[in-house]
Every structure is written in C-alpha cells, then in structure tokens.
Amino acid sequence: MTHDAQTAFHFDVPHDRRDTYSQKWMNLPTTDCIAMCLADMDFQAPQAVTDAFAARVAHGIYGYTHYPDGLTQHITAWVQRRYSWSVAEEWIAMNVGVVASLCTIIRALTQEGDRVIIQTPVYTPFFTSIRNNQRVVVENQLVLEDGHYQMDFDALEAQARSAKLLILCNPHNPVGRVWTREELTRVGEICLAHGVTIVSDDIHCDFALSRPYQALAALDDAFAQQSITCLAASKTFNIAGLDTSYEIIPNPDLREKIAREKAGRGISKPNMFGLLALEQVYQHGDAWLEALCAYLRASHALLHAHLDPLEQVRCTTPEGTYLAWLDCRAYGRTSRELCDYLLQTARVRLTPGRIFGATGEGFLRLNYGTDHTTLRTGLERIAEAFSALAPA
Numbered sequence: 001m002t003h004d005a006q007t008a009f010h011f012d013v014p015h016d017r018r019d020t021y022s023q024k025w026m027n028l029p030t031t032d033c034i035a036m037c038l039a040d041m042d043f044q045a046p047q048a049v050t051d052a053f054a055a056r057v058a059h060g061i062y063g064y065t066h067y068p069d070g071l072t073q074h075i076t077a078w079v080q081r082r083y084s085w086s087v088a089e090e091w092i093a094m095n096v097g098v099v100a101s102l103c104t105i106i107r108a109l110t111q112e113g114d115r116v117i118i119q120t121p122v123y124t125p126f127f128t129s130i131r132n133n134q135r136v137v138v139e140n141q142l143v144l145e146d147g148h149y150q151m152d153f154d155a156l157e158a159q160a161r162s163a164k165l166l167i168l169c170n171p172h173n174p175v176g177r178v179w180t181r182e183e184l185t186r187v188g189e190i191c192l193a194h195g196v197t198i199v200s201d202d203i204h205c206d207f208a209l210s211r212p213y214q215a216l217a218a219l220d221d222a223f224a225q226q227s228i229t230c231l232a233a234s235k236t237f238n239i240a241g242l243d244t245s246y247e248i249i250p251n252p253d254l255r256e257k258i259a260r261e262k263a264g265r266g267i268s269k270p271n272m273f274g275l276l277a278l279e280q281v282y283q284h285g286d287a288w289l290e291a292l293c294a295y296l297r298a299s300h301a302l303l304h305a306h307l308d309p310l311e312q313v314r315c316t317t318p319e320g321t322y323l324a325w326l327d328c329r330a331y332g333r334t335s336r337e338l339c340d341y342l343l344q345t346a347r348v349r350l351t352p353g354r355i356f357g358a359t360g361e362g363f364l365r366l367n368y369g370t371d372h373t374t375l376r377t378g379l380e381r382i383a384e385a386f387s388a389l390a391p392a
C-alpha cells in the first residue's frame with residue numbers, strides 16, 4: 001500500500017467525537033483528554049457507506065426493514081475472497097451484535113449451571129454473557145512467556161471433560177494474539193474429543209496484522225460441524241453503532257436451536273443502516289481495509305518509540321486487533337490505580353486490564369485505532385507521566 005493510497009482514505013485526519021454519543025469519548029474529565037479505551041476507532045467509515053446513507057436520508061423513510069436477497073451472498077463472497085473459506089449461504093444467520101450472539105448461543109446450547117470455558121484475560125462480556133445466563137465460567141488461563149501468550153492445552157483438556165461450550169477469541173482481545181493453525185487444531189481436537197461446542201468470536205479477524213487469520217471452522221469439516229463463528233463488519237469498518245452481525249453455523253441442528261432461541265426472544269428485525277453499511281463495505285471496502293491495516297502497522301512504530309524506553313512497561317507488538325496490551329506490573333500498582341493516574345496526570349484514558357479477569361491485573365489496554373497526531377500526543381503524555389512514576 002503506497003503512501004498516496006493511505007492518505008486517500010484520510011486516516012491521518014483527527015476527528016472530534018465529543019457530543020456524538022460516542023461511548024468511548026463520553027464523560028472525560030477535561031476537554032483535552034484523549035480516549036484510548038473501548039474498542040472502536042476514530043476513523044470515518046468508507047465513503048461508500050456515507051454515500052449510501054446520504055441517499056437513504058434523502059429518501060427520508062425509515063420503516064420496517066427486511067434482510068435483502070443478496071446479503072448472504074455478499075457475506076459468503078467476502079469470507080471466500082478474504083479468507084479462502086467456502087461458506088454456504090444457508091449457514092449464515094444474522095444478529096444484532098456479537099455479544100447478542102454469544103448470549104443467544106449460550107442459552108440455545110447449554111442449561112443453567114453448565115460450564116463454559118473462556119481463555120483469560122479476555123473481553124469482559126465473555127464473563128458476563130455466561131454469568132448473566134446462570135452458567136458457570138471456567139477460566140482456561142493463557143500463559144505469558146517472554147511477552148508471548150500461549151494456550152494451556154493440558155488445562156484445557158482437563159477442563160473440557162466437564163464443559164459444554166468453549167468461547168474462543170480469534171484474534172484475541174486483549175492480548176492481541178492471532179491464533180495459528182496448529183493452536184486452533186489442538187483446540188478443535190480437544191473440543192471434539194470431549195463433545196464441547198466451540199463458539200469462535202472472530203470479530204477482530206480483519207485486523208490480523210502480522211499473520212493471516214485462520215478460522216478454526218475452516219480447518220476441518222468436523223470442527224465446522226461442532227462450531228459457530230461469530231463475525232461482523234462492525235469493528236473492521238468502524239460501524240459498531242449500527243448493531244449488525246452474523247453467525248456462521250454449518251451444522252443444521254445447531255442452526256435450528258439458535259434460530260429457535262432468537263425467535264423466542266423476538267430477535268428478528270434488522271437495522272436498516274446496518275444492512276446498508278454491510279452491503280457497501282463487503283462489496284467496496286477491500287482497498288480501504290488494506291490501507292487501514294497498513295496505517296495500523298505504522299502505528300506500531302509509534303507505540304514502540306514512546307513505550308520501549310520506559311523500564312517498567314512492556315509492550316509487545318499485537319499480531320492482530322488495534323489494541324495494545326501493556327504489561328505494567330513492574331509498577332506494583334493495580335491496573336485501576338494506573339488508569340486513574342494516567343487520566344489525572346496525562347489526561348489519557350486507557351482500559352484497566354483487571355476488567356478482563358484476575359490475570360489482567362497490572363496490565364493496561366491501549367486502543368491505538370486513531371490518527372497518528374492524536375496517538376503521538378497520547379503516547380507522549382503517557383511516557384512523560386510514567387517516567388515520573390516510581391514503582392510502589
């Protein structure tokens with residue numbers, strides 16, 4: 001991707017998102033505070049989305065909407081083109097978000113009291129989706145060795161014996177791993193051996209920055225039959241406020257159970273703008289996405305330039321996502337204390353690692369999905385504040 005191609009998409013332009021109901025940018029203590037928390041980006045969606053919306057706004061009628069013929073075709077074409085994964089159109093089921101999918105699947109495929117494995121530290125709603133539905137969280141803790149997270153397969157094997165479901169996160173939020181074919185194969189084999197259904201939350205798959213994304217279900221037909229893959233264009237094209245996502249469910253029995261659960265909860269109607277956006281980006285978004293990934297890779301240099309000199313902070317380059325996972329345990333403070341300190345001293349809001357589970361204590365998650373001017377300012381402030389902080 002050339003410099004010209006990147007600038008054509010205006011990723012370098014700062015945008016003021018205050019007063020737009022942005023969850024990320026709300027309730028900041030000062031007007032010059034920078035939000036590097038939450039997982040959405042500060043970039044405008046592709047022009048094709050804005051044009052399609054403008055045409056619909058000019059029409060001015062926003063009545064009940066149905067899923068158009070052709071939508072599943074755009075989805076299967078995208079998955080085939082981007083990931084060489086052949087998906088049949090009837091395997092696709094729509095939903096209003098990946099967290100909604102997780103809750104739907106948990107309810108459809110397990111009973112109260114059943115055990116569900118997650119690989120921690122992990123995206124907080126993995127915990128809450130299980131607990132809010134009266135199921136039991138089983139933590140298969142990831143192992144950190146030399147700044148590199150790996151799965152604990154021995155523990156997974158033991159835990160799988162009494163679990164019904166595993167929720168995988170690929171690429172992994174917050175640790176930034178893009179799981180390899182070998183790792184996914186082992187997960188698939190363990191789950192097959194013990195009859196554990198796999199829910200793979202692959203919402204960040206378009207941000208596999210240093211290794212191609214591999215869907216577990218695409219590795220083996222037996223894995224496909226025992227898994228559900230949750231996907232969306234929402235993270236990729238910064239359209240998460242439009243409540244549109246989908247599941248890939250090759251197994252007709254699982255499909256039927258999940259459809260019944262959705263019908264029982266009245267989940268059926270799409271968001272008109274979510275559909276419009278999805279249609280546009282899956283047909284016309286490839287060049288935008290490639291330029292975005294190049295821009296995010298360039299952001300890694302900024303992360304390292306500012307954070308590597310800090311003795312107490314370890315920042316490994318994320319393999320995927322636009323989230324950096326900073327090991328700040330050397331400060332001997334809780335992640336909440338570190339976050340509060342940065343907010344007060346550096347006017348930058350990060351996410352405390354503790355919210356991703358006990359093994360996230362002492363870590364911070366930094367969202368670098370923003371223009372380089374804002375990123376540089378935020379990083380300069382963090383570096384200055386951390387340089388002045390003595391270990392406890």
Ligand SMILES: Cc1ncc(COP(=O)(O)O)c(C=O)c1O
Binds near residue numbers: 038039099100173
């Ligand atoms: C791993 C993961 N899954 C799901 C979501 C949220 O998905 P949705 O907004 O579609 O519910 C996020 C958002 O940060 C995420 O990181």
